[in-house]
Amino acid sequence: DGGITQSPKYLFRKEGQNVTLSCEQNLNHDAMYWYRQDPGQGLRLIYYSQIVNDFQKGDIAEGYSVSREKKESFPLTVTSAQKNPTAFYLCASSLAGGHPEQFFGPGTRLTVL
Amino acid sequence: GESVGLHLPTLSVQEGDNSIINCAYSNSASDYFIWYKQESGKGPQFIIDIRSNMDKRQGQRVTVLLNKTVKHLSLQIAATQPGDSAVYFCAEKTDSWGKLQFGAGTQVVVTP
Numbered sequence: 001d002g003g004i005t006q007s008p009k010y011l012f013r014k015e016g017q018n019v020t021l022s023c024e025q026n027l028n029h030d031a032m033y034w035y036r037q038d039p040g041q042g043l044r045l046i047y048y049s050q051i052v053n054d055f056q057k058g059d060i061a062e063g064y065s066v067s068r069e070k071k072e073s074f075p076l077t078v079t080s081a082q083k084n085p086t087a088f089y090l091c092a093s094s095l096a097g098g099h100p101e102q103f104f105g106p107g108t109r110l111t112v113l
Numbered sequence: 114g115e116s117v118g119l120h121l122p123t124l125s126v127q128e129g130d131n132s133i134i135n136c137a138y139s140n141s142a143s144d145y146f147i148w149y150k151q152e153s154g155k156g157p158q159f160i161i162d163i164r165s166n167m168d169k170r171q172g173q174r175v176t177v178l179l180n181k182t183v184k185h186l187s188l189q190i191a192a193t194q195p196g197d198s199a200v201y202f203c204a205e206k207t208d209s210w211g212k213l214q215f216g217a218g219t220q221v222v223v224t225p
Contacts, residue, residue, distance in 0.1 A: 041218075043157075100162070
């Protein structure tokens with residue numbers, strides 16, 4: 001089955017700790033994205049990557065970091081500098097940077113205690 | 114499950130009726146639009162898309178209408194079913210690279 005996987009589905013962390021969210025895709029997509037979703041709001045872009053070893057900041061990158069060492073993987077680290085990290089995080093991928101349709105993973109709900 | 118629609122506009126529809134979900138987009142240069150459906154606790158799923166050189170596109174039980182004059186997009190769902198209950202998002206492609214800008218979403222509740 002081709003698709004995007006995110007793990008874990010639920011994640012709890014103490015305030016001040018960094019945490020890394022996993023995103024893997026086997027769709028052979030070049031582009032990958034991370035979004036944050038809060039109640040009552042649409043998706044906001046954190047980071048995106050058009051190709052391996054390259055990534056750009058989205059609209060709300062402060063307090064987050066990413067890497068793209070492999071085409072299949074785009075992990076997101078939520079650092080202690082992120083002031084309000086509790087949210088639903090969604091990873092997506094698309095065929096290439098200019099191809100608009102994005103395919104989403106199931107999401108990770110992060111709760112910082 | 115995940116409650117992502119606590120404060121969203123809500124559309125209540127009786128089962129079997131048609132639903133119309135509206136979206137105002139921001140960028141007159143946007144050339145591609147997508148509607149996504151998101152069920153509670155899950156990632157968004159693609160429903161239908163439309164390019165800016167079209168004003169209507171039909172899928173299975175869904176129709177998207179685009180009015181570029183007033184920057185308005187709508188999604189019509191025919192014969193709404195309980196499985197259609199979800200949050201619906203419109204998204205516009207805002208640059209040549211492919212970045213999508215998402216709307217806030219509309220919660221659709223289907224009542225028997």
